[in-house]
Amino acid sequence: MGDAGSTRPNRDGGLWSRYIDFLREQGVKPGALRWYVLRMEQYLRHFRDRELTDHDPHLVEAYLLEVGRIGRLETWQFVQVVDAIQKFFSMLGVPWFEQVDWHHWKASARSLPVDHATIARDGAVETVIENEPSGVLDRVRQVHHEAFSALVAEIRRRAYSIRTEQAYVSWLARFLCFHDGSDPRSLGEEAIVAFLNHLATRRHVAASTQNQALNALVFYYQQVLGRSLQGMRDFVRAKRPRRLPVVLTRHEVATLLRSMNGVTWLMASLLYGTGMRLMECVRLRVQDVDFDYQQILVRDGKGQKDRVVPLPSSLVSPLRDHLQVRYRIHQTDLAKGFGEVYLPHALARKYPNAAREWRWQYLFCSSRLSTDPRSGVVRRHHIHENSLQKRLKAAAEMAGITKRVNCHALRHSFATHLLESGYDIRTVQELLGHADVSTTMIYTHVLNRGGKGVVSPLDGL
Numbered sequence: 354m355g356d357a358g359s360t361r362p363n364r365d366g367g368l369w370s371r372y373i374d375f376l377r378e379q380g381v382k383p384g385a386l387r388w389y390v391l392r393m394e395q396y397l398r399h400f401r402d403r404e405l406t407d408h409d410p411h412l413v414e415a416y417l418l419e420v421g422r423i424g425r426l427e428t429w430q431f432v433q434v435v436d437a438i439q440k441f442f443s444m445l446g447v448p449w450f451e452q453v454d455w456h457h458w459k460a461s462a463r464s465l466p467v468d469h470a471t472i473a474r475d476g477a478v479e480t481v482i483e484n485e486p487s488g489v490l491d492r493v494r495q496v497h498h499e500a501f502s503a504l505v506a507e508i509r510r511r512a513y514s515i516r517t518e519q520a521y522v523s524w525l526a527r528f529l530c531f532h533d534g535s536d537p538r539s540l541g542e543e544a545i546v547a548f549l550n551h552l553a554t555r556r557h558v559a560a561s562t563q564n565q566a567l568n569a570l571v572f573y574y575q576q577v578l579g580r581s582l583q584g585m586r587d588f589v590r591a592k593r594p595r596r597l598p599v600v601l602t603r604h605e606v607a608t609l610l611r612s613m614n615g616v617t618w619l620m621a622s623l624l625y626g627t628g629m630r631l632m633e634c635v636r637l638r639v640q641d642v643d644f645d646y647q648q649i650l651v652r653d654g655k656g657q658k659d660r661v662v663p664l665p666s667s668l669v670s671p672l673r674d675h676l677q678v679r680y681r682i683h684q685t686d687l688a689k690g691f692g693e694v695y696l697p698h699a700l701a702r703k704y705p706n707a708a709r710e711w712r713w714q715y716l717f718c719s720s721r722l723s724t725d726p727r728s729g730v731v732r733r734h735h736i737h738e739n740s741l742q743k744r745l746k747a748a749a750e751m752a753g754i755t756k757r758v759n760c761h762a763l764r765h766s767f768a769t770h771l772l773e774s775g776y777d778i779r780t781v782q783e784l785l786g787h788a789d790v791s792t793t794m795i796y797t798h799v800l801n802r803g804g805k806g807v808v809s810p811l812d813g814l
Contacts, residue, residue, distance in 0.1 A: 392437035454615035460740030524569035626665035
């Protein structure tokens, strides 16, 4: 580190010249150079009584936590702060550089948008339906506000998932747009058939997409308007391709995980080691991890079902270490007057103090606090799922894996490898949370080696 460790740099010193040159080498745009220097000046002023040799990962993370509480910083600004500090200490070559999970601090900075599945129901029905007019769909929602409000109210009365709610609202809007914004009460079976035919013949949508549109419209007309659609004639069905899931070999999984580190490595390991879905992993709470029974409780999974999955022994120690870091973050938040986490309305009403309790905190939290635009409540949400998806894709490219790797491929690999190891298909069905064993049966294709277990005649030559 040379003289950088014994002096506090000023803006005109040689250290800043080195830093600017290093930033240029790292591809930082010329217009951003002064901002990087400014971010580092702010960091060093915050620790003006410390020499550079005294800095360590805990100091850096404490500063990032403090900056993450500043509500005026946009996500890109916070990421720039992290990047400026990362590049500064990379230039200095400090021995503890790899101990900071730089990628996690950047990737987890993204706040959850108001329409995110976790928090979309935090407001009234009108909040979800009434958006600023930005297109044809939004104008249709405003014109037929009562129709959409009735649809959402019926969906929530039946306790359907927020994903279903968002999909059904979207399909009703698209249906009305297709019919030039007509009043839905004036449309009937013929209008629905025409729309479904359009999806199949003109839009060439997948069969699952057409079925979702059909379900949404049938639900609205039968359950909301109380009209029978028994006389609806048949329509052109979108073709349903028979596709096998993307499954990684054990070697490919090991190579993939070796290309990752930090929090994203831990989350990816949990996806493969437990078979959880991406959002199930992202929404884990501290109390869901049971070290004594070595299991994880997946709450409110698909179909609003809870289930238990095994906690891999190899992840016990990394999870304990992660929880220690997570606990420090929560205690610091509480000391600063924050520490609240999102809870569904029913739980929040029943347990008004639970949102600040340790056991309810998200296991994988955002690096920044977020202010709810509706209520003004400041919370620390879970990490945005896109950060893991992007990191996994980058790791697959780095590992040289040519298969289409995503988070769900790890779930497919979990099920396939269990069947290969001789586990009963019913056991695998329960671990995956499938309602029907026929869904789990798709993984049995791997039990036949190669093409149906046939030995190619080429190998006999």
